[in-house]
Amino acid sequence: MTDATTGRPGSSYACATAGFLAIVVAWCAWRVPAAVTHLGDGIGEVPVEQGSWAGGALGWLGVLIVLRGGGAAVGLALVAAMPVTAWLLVVWHAERTSTAHLVEEVLLGTAPQLCVLAVHRMRERSAARRPHESPGRELRPLLDGIATGRLDPGDPEVRRRCAVAAARVRRAFAETDQVEAPLLHELRACADVAERRRVAVDLEVLGDLPEIPRPVRRALTEAPLVALADARTHARVVVVADERGVAVSVVADATRPVSPSSPTDQVTTVHQWEGEDLWIHTRWTRPSTSRSSRTIRS
Amino acid sequence: MxxxxxxxxxxxxxxxxxxxxxxxxxxxxxxxxxxxxxxxxxxxxxxxxxxxxxxxxxxxxxxxxxxxxxxxxxxxxxxxxxxxxxxxxxxxxxxxxxxxxxxxxxxxxxxxxxxxxxxxDEVYVTPTAAAALVSDRDEGRPRLSERERTALLLWFQSMSKSAVARHMNVSPHTVDMFIRRARLKYAGVGRAAPTKADLLARAIEDGMVSPGELTTGGTEVGLPGSRT
The missing domain is CATH 3.40.50.2300 (Response regulator)
Structure with missing residues (x-):
């Protein structure tokens, strides 16, 4: 798994695991001899309060392991933490408190970690609904590179990346507008970015557009967006809707092949070159008429 | 010519x-x-x-x-x-x-x-005309075959007939045939006109269609001149 914040695979996971194990070992080295010494005198006399700090520390590192590691890593962490868990049970037994009190303690102790896990899971799910990267994620390194001089604004490749990023930002803004035909609104936003580069864009529509879910619209507009960003002087965008689905086509004098977009269950993208002209054709087949009714995955 | x-x-x-x-x-x-x-x-x-x-x-x-x-x-x-x-x-x-x-x-x-x-008196269909034909929902419209509809739709969307041909996995000649036949079916609807008769006569002469083939899907596509 890639660490989203640093871009390095699993660095935070490795640190968390090392820290987790270090705490378990240190805790055992410190607590187990004392426990053994005191065992002969009876559990009730063990100075239990001195061992409970490990629970909280392990909990937070455990969160990182859950976030970054797989199921096996989480299982190993639970096994490694068993001495600490056993100690907590001993404390509970020694203090002769009720089961309800134990449950309350456990819930109170783990609530912050569980909240963090829940929020993270929600963010992941909402990111999974977006088939393509959020524009901000693409924009930040680009702006950073230009600001620090690492990227040359005169470089055609940099300009192209900027055009694509600008179109994605415009599309993201357009997505939040309340309009009758969001697909056309979003395509117009992409066309507008191209027109600012003096590309002549025609947009034609055939048929009545059905309601199209946002992830499908993103998948439908992704390749056309890149083709429009690549167009040199002219582009023709055609939207065709019928009872079976919706197709978006772009014919443009593009400069380079369009990078393949994320495949989805219901949206297909094909492209053809003829001389200088590129034809991009994306098509969404409506679920009721497709063989499968699964939803789009990222 | x-x-x-x-x-x-x-x-x-x-x-x-x-x-x-x-x-x-x-x-x-x-x-x-x-x-x-x-x-x-x-x-x-x-x-x-x-x-x-x-x-x-x-x-x-x-x-x-x-x-x-x-x-x-x-x-x-x-x-x-x-x-x-x-x-x-x-x-x-x-x-x-x-x-x-x-x-x-x-x-x-x-x-x-x-x-x-x-x-x-030959048939050419611009992408604009193709879109108009394929979007027809009128009662008395000629019935186009599935492939004729597909060819018209793709012709409207793409840059050339050879691009359509690659997409449909047929030859450009076949694509042209689908488009022209769709247009010919439309020559039989609406007002009778000598131009339409000439168009159909030329199509038959070229062997593109036979007179029998032009009676399709309940819509008679006859020579307008023969109507009374």
């Missing part, structure tokens, strides 16, 4: 006439022999001297659909050239007997091919 084609251009903007003439005359076979901002002169007799008329639909603020049958009445082949590309308007122009409909945003290549095909 290599003889010179005499073309009339009816358009109310001089600068557009200049543009059209330069586009058309870049094709060696075409000579623009008549220009004007109304159809009166052509209907009055000059129409007999030209092989095809390129007609702007909006002349001095008035939509000239009614001029199409009048021009055809004096033997003109009419290609409509307009920015009014609503599918209903395009179909109406074709039903009235226009050979083809070229949108003003369409390329020189479509304009030249449409004019030459009209003069030769």
């Amino acid at each position: 290599d003889e010179t084609v005499n073309v009339a251009v009816i358009e109310d903007h001089p600068v557009v006439i200049e543009g059209i003439v330069s586009w058309l005359e870049a094709e060696p076979r075409i000579r623009v022999t008549y220009t004007g901002d109304t159809t009166d002169g052509l209907i009055g007799g000059a129409g007999r001297e030209v092989d095809a008329v390129l007609l702007d639909l909006e002349l001095h603020g008035h939509v000239a659909l009614g001029d199409i049958p009048r021009l055809i009445g004096v033997g003109c082949r009419v290609v409509v050239y307009s920015q009014h590309t609503e599918h209903r308007v395009v179909r109406q122009a074709l039903r009235l007997g226009a050979s083809d409909f070229v949108a003003k945003h369409e390329s020189k290549q479509h304009l030249v091919k449409a004019v030459l095909a009209a003069a030769d």
Whole structure:
């Protein structure tokens, strides 16, 4: 798994695991001899309060392991933490408190970690609904590179990346507008970015557009967006809707092949070159008429 | 079919006439022999001297659909050239007997091919006309086959017939056939016109369709001239 914040695979996971194990070992080295010494005198006399700090520390590192590691890593962490868990049970037994009190303690102790896990899971799910990267994620390194001089604004490749990023930002803004035909609104936003580069864009529509879910619209507009960003002087965008689905086509004098977009269950993208002209054709087949009714995955 | 084609251009903007003439005359076979901002002169007799008329639909603020049958009445082949590309308007122009409909945003290549095909009584379908045919929901519309519909739709969306052919996994010739046959089915609907009869006669002569094949899906596509 890639660490989203640093871009390095699993660095935070490795640190968390090392820290987790270090705490378990240190805790055992410190607590187990004392426990053994005191065992002969009876559990009730063990100075239990001195061992409970490990629970909280392990909990937070455990969160990182859950976030970054797989199921096996989480299982190993639970096994490694068993001495600490056993100690907590001993404390509970020694203090002769009720089961309800134990449950309350456990819930109170783990609530912050569980909240963090829940929020993270929600963010992941909402990111999974977006088939393509959020524009901000693409924009930040680009702006950073230009600001620090690492990227040359005169470089055609940099300009192209900027055009694509600008179109994605415009599309993201357009997505939040309340309009009758969001697909056309979003395509117009992409066309507008191209027109600012003096590309002549025609947009034609055939048929009545059905309601199209946002992830499908993103998948439908992704390749056309890149083709429009690549167009040199002219582009023709055609939207065709019928009872079976919706197709978006772009014919443009593009400069380079369009990078393949994320495949989805219901949206297909094909492209053809003829001389200088590129034809991009994306098509969404409506679920009721497709063989499968699964939803789009990222 | 290599003889010179005499073309009339009816358009109310001089600068557009200049543009059209330069586009058309870049094709060696075409000579623009008549220009004007109304159809009166052509209907009055000059129409007999030209092989095809390129007609702007909006002349001095008035939509000239009614001029199409009048021009055809004096033997003109009419290609409509307009920015009014609503599918209903395009179909109406074709039903009235226009050979083809070229949108003003369409390329020189479509304009030249449409004019030459009209003069030769052959079939050319611009992407704009293809979209108008395939979007027809009228009761009495001819029934197009699935592949004819697909070919028309892809022709509207793509840049060339060979691109459509690759997409449909057939030859460009087959794509052209689907598109022309769809157009021929439309030659049988709407107002009877000698241009439509000539179009169908030429198609049959070329072996593209047989008279029997033109009776399709309950819509009789007969020679308009044979109707009473």
